[in-house]
Amino acid sequence: MSAKFSYQRAVSIKDAAEATGRPGTRILAGGTDLLGCLRDGVFQTNRLVSINNIKELKGIRSRPGGGWRIGALTTLTEVAEHRQILESYPVLAQAAASVATPQLRNQGTLGGNLCQRPRCWYFRGQFQCRRKGGETCFAEAGQSLYHGIFGASQCYIVHPSDTAPALVALDAKVSIAGRRGTRLVPMSSFFVLPKDSLVKENVLEPGELITEILLDAPLTGTRSTYRKVRERASFDFALASAAVVLVMAEGKVRTARIVLGGVAPAPWRSTEAEKAVVGKPLDAAAVAAAAEAAVKGAVPMADNGYKVPLVRGILEETLTALSA
Amino acid sequence: MEKPTIDSQGHTGLSRRSFVNSVATGAAAEAAVLTLPGAAAQTGTKPPQDGEMVAVVLQINGRTHSMNVEPRWTLQYVLRDRLGLMATKDGCERGECGACTVLIDGISRYSCLTLAVEAAGCQITTVEGLMNGEQLGTVQQAFIEEDAFQCGYCTPGQVVSVEALLRKTPEPTFEQIREGVSGNLCRCGAYNHIFRAAQRAAELRKVGRG
Numbered sequence A: 001m002s003a004k005f006s007y008q009r010a011v012s013i014k015d016a017a018e019a020t021g022r023p024g025t026r027i028l029a030g031g032t033d034l035l036g037c038l039r040d041g042v043f044q045t046n047r048l049v050s051i052n053n054i055k056e057l058k059g060i061r062s063r064p065g066g067g068w069r070i071g072a073l074t075t076l077t078e079v080a081e082h083r084q085i086l087e088s089y090p091v092l093a094q095a096a097a098s099v100a101t102p103q104l105r106n107q108g109t110l111g112g113n114l115c116q117r118p119r120c121w122y123f124r125g126q127f128q129c130r131r132k133g134g135e136t137c138f139a140e141a142g143q144s145l146y147h148g149i150f151g152a153s154q155c156y157i158v159h160p161s162d163t164a165p166a167l168v169a170l171d172a173k174v175s176i177a178g179r180r181g182t183r184l185v186p187m188s189s190f191f192v193l194p195k196d197s198l199v200k201e202n203v204l205e206p207g208e209l210i211t212e213i214l215l216d217a218p219l220t221g222t223r224s225t226y227r228k229v230r231e232r233a234s235f236d237f238a239l240a241s242a243a244v245v246l247v248m249a250e251g252k253v254r255t256a257r258i259v260l261g262g263v264a265p266a267p268w269r270s271t272e273a274e275k276a277v278v279g280k281p282l283d284a285a286a287v288a289a290a291a292e293a294a295v296k297g298a299v300p301m302a303d304n305g306y307k308v309p310l311v312r313g314i315l316e317e318t319l320t321a322l323s324a
Numbered sequence B: 001m002e003k004p005t006i007d008s009q010g011h012t013g014l015s016r017r018s019f020v021n022s023v024a025t026g027a028a029a030e031a032a033v034l035t036l037p038g039a040a041a042q043t044g045t046k047p048p049q050d051g052e053m054v055a056v057v058l059q060i061n062g063r064t065h066s067m068n069v070e071p072r073w074t075l076q077y078v079l080r081d082r083l084g085l086m087a088t089k090d091g092c093e094r095g096e097c098g099a100c101t102v103l104i105d106g107i108s109r110y111s112c113l114t115l116a117v118e119a120a121g122c123q124i125t126t127v128e129g130l131m132n133g134e135q136l137g138t139v140q141q142a143f144i145e146e147d148a149f150q151c152g153y154c155t156p157g158q159v160v161s162v163e164a165l166l167r168k169t170p171e172p173t174f175e176q177i178r179e180g181v182s183g184n185l186c187r188c189g190a191y192n193h194i195f196r197a198a199q200r201a202a203e204l205r206k207v208g209r210g
C-alpha cells in the first residue's frame, strides 16, 4: 500500500488549479499510472486532487469551425471507439486502441496518458536516478534494453505514451488551465527533453492541468496510421512506434508529419524522414529513403541497437501501407 | 437484510451464506452518496489532514456499505480485506494481471488501481454479483462447461472481463474475445478454454434472450 495522503474532489477547473498549486499535491484522473507510482514509492504526495467530477473535462465535441475537441478526462476506450475519430484521425484511434488492456483503456484518460511518468526500470525501481533528483543515470552503465536512441542527454528515458506521437503528428494543440487563466500550447512543444529539464517530461507548471486537446479538421487527401511494435502482443509499451500523417495531392506527398514513439524522451519528430517523401510519389525509393533518413542521427546504447533496424522497418511498413 | 460488521482486525462478520443471500435479495439498492467530511472538503477548499478517514457509501453487488476509508485504500483492498469479498483476487497490485477486475457502472476496471473513495457513488459488481440468485450466471456456467481454468486464481477476473465484453458485444468474434480478455493473464495457460467459454457464454445468453 502507498504512504498516506489526503483526498479531495475538485468541483471546477479553477478549483482544481488552485488545489494542485499547493506543494506536494497531485492530480488524480484514471489513476492507472499515478497509483502505481505511489505504491512503488517512485514519488510521494500528501494530497490527491481528483478531477473526475469535473464534467467539462469529459467527452468529445465538434468545434464550431471544424475539427474536434477531446476533454482531458475522455477515456482511451472512448477515443479509440469514437466514430469521427476513427474516420478522420485513424492515427489517434489506433494509438489509443494500442494502449495497454481493455480495463486500462476503460479507466485511463487521454490527459493522464500524456502526463504519465516514464517506465525506465531504474526510475520506477529503488534507484535515486537523475530524474528523481539524484546524480546518476543508471542506464548509462546498466541495462538499456528499453531505453532511447534519440534526444538523450544525462537521462535516457523514452516517453511511454502511445497517444502522444499521434497527437504531435496531427499537429494537435493542448489547452492548459492554470490559476491565472488558460494557455494553448502546440502538442509539438508540450513535451520537454532532458536538456530542458531532467525531472519533468512536459511544460506543465504546478497548478496547471490539461483541460482538452484540440484537433483541426483534416485536409482533403489526408491519410494517417499508427504502428506499434511491442515485445508481447497482448499488451505492452512500445519498443518503437510510428505515427504518420500524410496529405496526398495528385499522386504525390504534399505534406508529411512522421513522429516516432518509444525511442526518445519525448515524441520524436523526424523532419529528415518527412523531407525524404514530401513532393514525391510514395514509391519504394521514397519509402526507403525516408526510413533511412529517420535513423540517421540515432545513438544506440549498449543493449538497444535493435531499435535502429526496428524503426527503419516500422517506417517502411507504415509508409508502404499508406501508399496503397 | 443482514449488515456486515467490521471487527477490530477489519474482518467482516459476513458469512458466505449470508453473502449469497444478500446477492439474491439486494437488487434494489438506494442511490449512493459520497459523504466527504464537511461541506468544505466537498468543494475542495478545505485541505483535509493527511490520511484523514473519509465516509463513503459503496454500492457493491446491489448492497449498500456505509464505511470510513483511508483515501489511499484501493477498492481491491476494501473488497477483500475490509468487506471479506475474497473472489476479487490480488495478483500484482499494479495493473498487470487482471485478477482484480470488477465492473464499475458496468465497465471493467482494475480494482487495484481504483481508489475506494473514487468508487463511491458507482455501482460496483464483483464476480459474486454475477450470480442469478442461487444459480450460476451464464459466464460462470460457461467456464465450468468448457473447463476454462486449472488453478482458478485468474478465473474471477476472467469471468468479469467476459461479462463486460458480452454486455458491450453480445456476439463477439474470436478476435474480439481474445482482445476482450487480453487484460487478464492466466499462469496456467488455460487461454483456449477461456476463449471457448466466452463463446459458450454468448450462446447461453442468446438462448436466454430467446
Ligand SMILES: Cc1cc2nc3c(=O)[nH]c(=O)nc-3n(C[C@@H](O)[C@@H](O)[C@H](O)COP(=O)(O)OP(=O)(O)OC[C@H]3O[C@@H](n4cnc5c(N)ncnc54)[C@H](O)[C@@H]3O)c2cc1C
Residues within 6 Å of the ligand: A026, A027, A028, A029, A030, A031, A032, A033, A034, A035, A036, A072, A073, A076, A098, A099, A100, A101, A104, A107, A108, A109, A110, A111, A112, A113, A114, A115, A116, A117, A160, A161, A162, A163, A204, A208, A209, A210, A211, A235, A236, A237, A238, B094, B095, B096
Ligand atoms: C500494465 C500497464 C500497461 C500500460 N501500457 C501502456 C501502453 O501500452 N501505452 C501507453 O500509452 N500507456 C500505457 N500505460 C499507462 C497508462 O497508465 C496510461 O495509458 C493512462 O492513460 C494514464 O491515464 P490515467 O487517467 O489513468 O492517469 P493518472 O494515473 O490518473 O495520471 C497520470 C499522471 O498524469 C497526471 N494527470 C492526469 N490527468 C491530468 C490532467 N488533465 N492535467 C495534468 N496532469 C494530469 C497525474 O497527476 C499523474 O501524474 C500502461 C499502464 C499500466 C499499468
Ligand code: FES
Residues within 6 Å of the ligand: B089, B090, B091, B092, B093, B094, B095, B096, B097, B098, B099, B100, B101, B110, B111, B112, B113
Ligand atoms: S491485481 Fe490488479 S491487475 Fe493484478
Ligand code: FES
Residues within 6 Å of the ligand: B148, B149, B150, B151, B152, B153, B154, B155, B185, B186, B187, B188, B189, B190
Ligand atoms: S487457471 Fe490458473 S492462473 Fe488461470
